[in-house]
Amino acid sequence: MPRPLALALLLLAGPAFATPTDDDAARRPNVLLILTDDQGWGDIHSHGNEKLDTPNLDRLADEGARFERFFVSPVCAPTRAAMLTGRYSLRCGVHGVTRGHEAMRPGEVTIAELLQDAGYRTGCFGKWHNGAHARTNPYGQGFDEFAGFTAGHWNNYFDPLLPYPPKHAATRVEPAAPDGPQRSEGYIADIFTDAALRFIGDRSTDASEAAPWFCYVPYNTPHWPPQVSEELFAKYVDRGFDTETAAAYAMVENIDRNVGRLTAALEQWGMAEDTIVLFLTDNGPNGKRYNGHMLGRKGSAHEGGVRVPLFVRYPRIVAPEVVVRQNAAHIDLLPTLCELCGVEPPQDRVLDGRSLLPILNGDVPGDPPWEDRQLFTFKDWRGTPNGERGAVRTDRWRCVREGKRWELFDMHADPGQTTDVSDQFPKVRDDLAEAFAAKWAEVTADGFDPVPTLLTSEIGATLPAHEAELRPAIGEGIRYVGPNGWANDWILGWEDADAFAEWPIEIEGGDHRYDVEILFAATSEQVGSTFAVEVGSMGEVRGTVERAFDPPLYPSPDRFTRPEAYEKPWATLNLGTVLLREGTETLRLKAIKKPGETMPEVKAVRLRPVSVGSPH
Structure with a gap:
């Protein structure tokens, strides 16, 4: 394996790795869990796709167990929730990909929390997509470190603006950019790989030296937007693929190179024998391309929408070149990792999955035997x-x-x-x-009540438009940029002054005051528009747009016009300070005055804590 250039940089992030000793044999294994976004079962060379180059993924599959029939959910967030908890996503409250439907309930127990409690260092680098706020973001679900974003997709892949920019040293502090996303240099999947390698290579403290680690790398590619290097894109155009397929395959090959960087680092640093490496994808392909002649693609309940790759390499347990033909699913990964890492799974809730350890070496009968079951x-x-x-x-x-x-x-x-x-x-x-x-x-016994965004005397929140429910309904006097309100959409076409947007919030630890702002864009005809933010019966704060701010979209090097929203800058309108009382409430954004045909566009409502009030 070639040594990646990035290894030279990683050695600067902390002392070099110690040579493994006999004591290391008694250590719990490290875990590297790699998940990709919208990469189908057929997006692997060794799955019969001869015109796609994935040498590192093919090697990973050959060095351990390759699952022939591994199933996930039809779309992103439900797969992630099920994988992290060992439970069907509906038990966790996750039933969609936007509007807050992707947020796991805070009381769910993830594999990261279990390993963290067992002394593991835990890091997540990439797309989270299971909750954007305190309690539901990676820091609230068991991760010490996080770099990336929490929404369902990101807008630009070159030099991206990231809400959680990568850190160059280990941290135990939540490093969200306080005033919005910050620029990171490079291609997004490469950036996440760099962050993961820094985490794996951290030897900055005695605790880091002794502790095993869990590194979760949920890449956001090959999900659109279709942005990738000219070198890789041209390669697949030259092989005769249409623009959409060429873009997807180019992003898959970039993923393969980054997987190669991660596995090369494990070998370079003497960690390969002691690390469980898992690679899987979150649903079927996001386009009409080779998928093993299965029916269905992303979003479908048919085989092609939910059958994906799973490769598991762990030299201490799993033999090379194993093919597992029994059915398995995302819900099985938590109990499997618990057993491999010597960690007790949760005993206070139903787990839908079961450990795959009896079949990790192929068709050898388990004890007890591996029985057929129903996967839903x-x-x-x-x-x-x-x-x-x-x-x-x-x-x-x-x-x-x-x-x-x-x-x-x-x-x-x-x-x-x-x-x-x-x-x-x-x-x-x-x-x-x-x-x-x-x-x-x-x-579904616990229903589908949305998870309210937590606010305290120290924790504020940015409530993005795509997490709002629009009333009376999308398209009835108020709508999003896109038809469904996907991640990163904003509100526009607000024609009906009686329409509004609302978000559930929860104020904890007493009554607190917050500065309230709106991120907006307005044409000259919309100057003079007045907004109000109302929280239950606590009154409201108002603000009037006094200047036009109508910037162009940021340039986006898409290979074709994307289906998702684009990205642009936003102005800030301060509405004043509001006192919010402890408890759960609904925050509403309302139109008070509409001088033009529509209200200004709205990206988000932001609340910043300014003081602590008296508790009840």
Whole structure:
């Protein structure tokens, strides 16, 4: 393996690694968990994609266990929540990818929290997408360090503005940029790899020297926007691919190079034998490209939407060139890592997964034997779930409902799902549909109340527009840049002065005062518009836009026009100071005066704590 140039820089971040000793054999293993975004099962050379180059991923698969049938959720945030907790995401309150539907309940227990409590150093570097605020962001879910972003995707990949910029030394302090994102130099996946390598290589304290580490690297590529180096993009254009596929494959090869940097560092520093390396992706591909001839892609409950790669390398336990053919899923990773790391899994809640240790070396019978089971896919992720779409997977059957009725496919005889065999096996279909309904009722017992954003005397918050619920509804006098309010969208087209946006908040530790600001953009016709922020019955603060601020979008080197929102600067309008009383409330942004056809565009509402009030 070539030694990456970045290793020279990493040695500057802390002392060099000590030579492993016999005592190291008794240490708990390190864990490197790599997750990519929108990379499908077919986006791997060794999965039959001969025109895609992924030598480092192919090598990783060959050096350990390659899972043939590993399943996740149809979209990003539910996969992450299930993987981190060992529970179906609906148990965690996660049922979507935006509008706060992606936030895990603060009481969930993640693998990071379990390992942290066991003495591990924990770091997350990349896309989080399971909550953006105190209690739900990585610091609230078990990570000592974090660099990256918390939303579902990011706007620009070259020299990105990141809300949590990388640190050049270990820290135990939450380093969110207080006044908004800060510029980081380089390509985004390379930046996250640099941060992960610095974390892995940290020898700055005695505790760092002794402690094992858990490093979670959730890359945000090959999710759009389609931005990647000219070198890699041109390579796949020259191979005859269309622009969209060439961009995706170029980003996948960049990921492969970064995986190579991580595994090379482990070898360079004598850590490969003692590190569990896992690689998987979060859903099917985000485009119509090779996916092993499976039906479906990202967002689908069919096989192609949820079957993804999983490679596990751990030389002390897992033999090389193992192929695991039993069904497994994202919910299995927490119990598997608990067993491998000697950590007790949570005993106070239902875990849906089970340890994969009995099958990590292939078809060797487990003790007890590995039994077939039902794996569930829950698909309702655009609004409040209703249980009308999803799937049940067993070793032989896939029972799917994406439309008005359940379909049944024999995955042994028909892996491409070309023929619905419900008429031949009606009892199988009905039994699986009934099992889905029962599981749905079980995992949704706690409902879907949104997780309120925490505010204290020391913790403020920026409430982004894409986390708001628009009332009366999107498109009825108020809307987002995009049709659904994806991450990084903002409010525009606010034509109805009676419409409003609202966010749930929770004030803790007494009554506190906050400065209230709006991030906005306004044309000259919108000057004079007046906004109000109202919190329950506590009164409101108002502010009037007194100047135009209508900047162009930041340049974006997209290979084609992206489906997501672009990025631009925002002005700040101060509305004054409000006293918020302890408890849970709803914050509303309202239009008080609308001189033009529409209100100004709104990116976010920001609250900054200024003093502590008297507790009740």
